[in-house]
Amino acid sequence: MRGLGLCRLLLDSGVDAPPSSRLPIVQAEKIGSSRRRIFRSREEVDGVPIICDGWIAVAAYLPNGRRQILSLGLPGDLLSVGTLFESRVNHDVEALTPVRYRLFDRVGLRENLLTSPKALSSFVTDCAEEVHRLNERVLDLGRRQADQRIARLILELMERLTSKRATPAQTFNFPLRQSQIADVTGLTAAYVNHVLKSFRTRGLIKFEKRSLTVLDATKLRWMVDQ
Amino acid sequence: MRGLGLCRLLLDSGVDAPPSSRLPIVQAEKIGSSRRRIFRSREEVDGVPIICDGWIAVAAYLPNGRRQILSLGLPGDLLSVGTLFESRVNHDVEALTPVRYRLFDRVGLRENLLTSPKALSSFVTDCAEEVHRLNERVLDLGRRQADQRIARLILELMERLTSKRATPAQTFNFPLRQSQIADVTGLTAAYVNHVLKSFRTRGLIKFEKRSLTVLDATKLRWMVDQ
């Protein structure tokens, strides 16, 4: 599924080369430092942002101060398919780690979509993926228990992070704080801690210095289906 | 926002005229009866379905039997933007009322997207709307209380149903059962009943014979923001 999206197309056309030497659709390369807001809700963005390095979160805040993370962005992700056609972002975008991203020219990309069936179908793939992940999140929040939600998040991240490499790695960089896991899964940080502790004592996962290893993916997957 | 989507484009080009007299992209008109499954999860669909009449629900089932309604389809809605490019539906699609829908030729529509910038931007609008609604649902399920979720559902349906007419109507047809409201909002039927009762006794809404009138939209909106 992954790797067919628009991002891959852009990456293949040189998003990782120095911006000056590349396609005219690359506008700028930017840096965001950890824990900083990259875009504010309703802010104008003059380009389509694609993440080169680091993790970001798209988050919504309620009047009472509660927060929900709507999606996580990993390296190689389009910020959101909406940014391709709307110059405003609807939600806050925050850097979870130090982040490097590129802005692509919106008009140029749009024309590209009309002239290249390959680009169009890549874009549609991206849309479908975004909708699919959102559907899964709705299912999580609506009908799954706390431990299932967290298990699914871990498995999802493992797959997304290793889908590029040939071999899915059990150990990967995991910058998420417990409070951020809580805001993704609709729980509280304290309860996330309880669940993670039980995962650890049951030998399902292991943390050490910002990296996570999944010791028993099978049992995690089984748990999700109960 | 609404009315710019692909559906509107198709409707304007005669989706409501008899199928024989119309564009070649119309393949067939179908009927689904209330409470029946229209498409089964993973089933092949040979066309892009657009709802002419009636309500449908896209629903996911968990192994333990619990169910979550991922989205509601009202007259004039594309079933899901995914159907434009994938011939498989990912989830069950069920008729909530008697339903009339049309199947459009997928290849024809896809070519149309490549040749007509207007069609493309309509399609993108549809995507953006679907993602927007899903984001709102995630926010509901993750961070809002039961009464806020139900209030938002009522307000959302009111707006979607009356966005076509000039004047938003306070009273509209409301075929949803309490158990179905529960499956949309991630609650149980019994608890939905509690909340609806309190809405009624507080004079916020009124039910009579499958139609709902919103007596105090302002207070409902206020409740959502608390």
Place this chain on the structure above:
DNA sequence: CGATTGTTTGATGAAAGTCAAGTACCGTGG
């Protein structure tokens, strides 16, 4: 090295779920 930020833990309570029993509301066929 201190200051900030994150983690761990437990006690307590509220929100929503579960279960069960009863009531109203159909549409159907006699």
Place this chain on the structure above:
DNA sequence: CCACGGTACTTGACTTTCATCAAACAATCG
């Protein structure tokens, strides 16, 4: 027209899950 059966709605007692709060501890960073 009524009796019947099924479905939806209503209600209350009881339980579970998760939130809230607080306090102590650990880790990280300038």
